[in-house]
Amino acid sequence: MDKAKRLEEIAKEIERCKVCQKGKSGKAVAGEGCPDARIVFVGEAPGRTEAATGRPFVGRSGNFLRSLIKEIGLKEEDAFITSPVKYLPDKGTPSKSDIKHGRLHLLAQLKIIDPKIIILLGKVACFGVIEEEIAINKRHGEVIQKDDQRYFVTFHPSAALRFPPLGKLLKSDFEKLRNIIKKL
Secondary structure, three states: OOHHHHHHHHHHHHHHOHHHHOOEEOOOOOOEEOOOOOEEEEOOOOOHHHHHHOOOOOOHHHHHHHHHHHHOOOOHHHEEEEOOOOOEEOOOOOOHHHHHHHHHHHHHHHHHHOOOEEEEEOHHHHHHHHOOOOOHHHHOOEEEEEOOEEEEEEOOHHHHHHOHHHHHHHHHHHHHHHHHHHOO
16 A cells, blocks of 8 residues: 555544543644655644644744745655644643654654654654753754654744744744755
8 A cells, every 4th residue: 555545544533532632623734745755844733724724834833834844855745744633622721641642643653754854843743753852042042863763842923922032943943954954
């Protein structure tokens, strides 16, 4: 079975998953992009726009992320964009149990895609992928090697929109990312 079909199967599992839906609303947002992506962007959880459309990063912070992706010379269709939590949490920030459960689906997706580098957009992404609590403001722009996988830590675009000084740091991190991607 090809990668696209396997990812579609996971998306259907997420749509049926009662644990994923508990305390959350809207459509499932499994992720989108190239099944053979060398680069995967991992966020936090869907926002209202994402939950309404079923697509990741299509709201205000998503537009910012997508503009940064283009600015460093990547095509969106060559990447994959997702998050550990696949539904909009009713209480805003996802709980640790939400993240831990969603991680099961996310790791299955990452295993299929097998990217060269995974971009961790914020604290929830770090915990959801590598199960580490990382101080983003201290380690942003850093590459982490773990279990034969390369990760790049940076801020979530929504944090950069809320706090403009972080926007400058996020843009600087994406410039570093551009150079890292050239070497992949």
